[in-house]
Amino acid sequence: MQSFEQLLQQFEKSFNKRHFPSEPASLYDSSQYILGIGGKRVRPVMCLMGNELFDDIQSDAWDVGTAIELFHNFSLIHDDIMDAAPLRRGVPTVHANFGTNTAILAGDVMLIMCYEYLNKVQATHKGKIIALFNKTALEVSEGQQLDMDFERRAHVSFSDYEKMIELKTSVLLAASLKMGAIIGGASAGNASHLYEFGRNLGIAFQVQDDYLDAFGDPERFGKQVGGDILANKKTFLMIHALEHASGAEKDLLLSLMQTNPSDKVEKVLNIFRNVGVNEWALKLKKEYLEKAFEHLEAIAVSSNRKAPLEQLAHFLIQRDH
């Protein structure tokens, strides 16, 4: 069994090449550009780990991992256009650098290239892998659409937001693991438990992300605290606060979201604390993490094979902040 770091190193080595033709450079250089600005490569490594949970890593897992990482970058290119984001990982986004029209096409060819890698998968698994990939790709697009819809909606319920996060973030992590499991010859039951492990882990990660934005230690977190609050982003915390604040506090929250006083972050955090959002969020994260581990537990392979996935979960989801 190999650790996340060991597999990451190998994946980086295999992924670090040009994935597109040389010409027209005006198109393909812009696709290749985003692959060169880094990334944690979590999803393809999860595919490799999903495979190794059940069997030695097959060559198909490298191709599917590559397709997954290309899909993730495709979604970043198009999402950055929709969000009008000027920067990603500290450098200009594809559309900022090459123009919106080329960025649309750069995403399109990235998505097509995913299927070049998926088409290399051996015939016995190809149909299943492409079906799961397609289902997931549609869900990620649905999540992005819901995220945009929610921005324009006054009220978003907890379950609506949870569904959106599940689609936009979690299902790709879950499917990465499950595609690996399919390649590793897992039974349908085991593959499904691994999917649920990834899905719950992904939601726990998003709860943590939302929590750290509000209550994280800026020195350890490395980001300005309250970025989501300043941007009026709907988060697990804000949605819970709006659903549970008293009448006066709810009115204050809503009015703070419409204005931008200099002490906005401080005032919103005060309401969050009064409502008990911080403890609630930590409890919510713990619940999702526990559900994730229940599914990992239920997979019928020896527990030493599960160690790298446990380590990954603990690396992604910290116990203290």
Added chain:
Amino acid sequence: MQSFEQLLQQFEKSFNKRHFPSEPASLYDSSQYILGIGGKRVRPVMCLMGNELFDDIQSDAWDVGTAIELFHNFSLIHDDIMDAAPLRRGVPTVHANFGTNTAILAGDVMLIMCYEYLNKVQATHKGKIIALFNKTALEVSEGQQLDMDFERRAHVSFSDYEKMIELKTSVLLAASLKMGAIIGGASAGNASHLYEFGRNLGIAFQVQDDYLDAFGDPERFGKQVGGDILANKKTFLMIHALEHASGAEKDLLLSLMQTNPSDKVEKVLNIFRNVGVNEWALKLKKEYLEKAFEHLEAIAVSSNRKAPLEQLAHFLIQRDH
């Protein structure tokens, strides 16, 4: 052997359904919208014809035809964004109706849905079909990028323009026929001749399109004459005129393209006539059509099987204007 019209009727019947989930409607209704505004469905019917040239039509041909038509509509949605086109077939484009962000996603899910249909193809043909589909999809994207690049370039050579048209327009027609041929069990040689038939036919069609814009009978053509000239579009005609006009005429052409006098179309057409662009274009169209028919001729099946494709070519490429 069935005629284009017979196959069209059957394809329309099978294609005329919702191809997307119901929710989120904000996303999928916008994808479904463009499928409901009509279209000639030439490409999927060419896939059926490519199949029937060699064998009875297999169920795979309907799925691949559906994927091809969805791909064509995907490219229309994204191209219309890039071209900032307000109308298509007399109704608002997807981005005009639903916003650019949703239109980007509506195209993305349309492209993903192509592979849902391709994934239904029987295992013996799936790898080959997906490979040709991917190659073609990349080429169509390259063609769109070159078209945008050429708009910003002062000089575009005949061969550059021909290459762009081949990628943007012809290869999808050619691949539609060839995918049908693969499903019909054609030999590699026959499939390749059929591809070349479609590729040359596609270029002949574009030459005719460019010709009709300048020299077509407006009553029979149904469009304003000179639309391309008014829009300063590079066309087969304009590129030939710029390459062959005398010094003074070339200067006049270039200055007409930078200004918009009320008699612009008339003046440009005069230069076209002086340079002999009209006869040249008809000759060029004829050459491509002849090449197309040479390849159709070379396919080793009885000539009565080829009759529907001959009729289609004569329907698409008129002898008189």
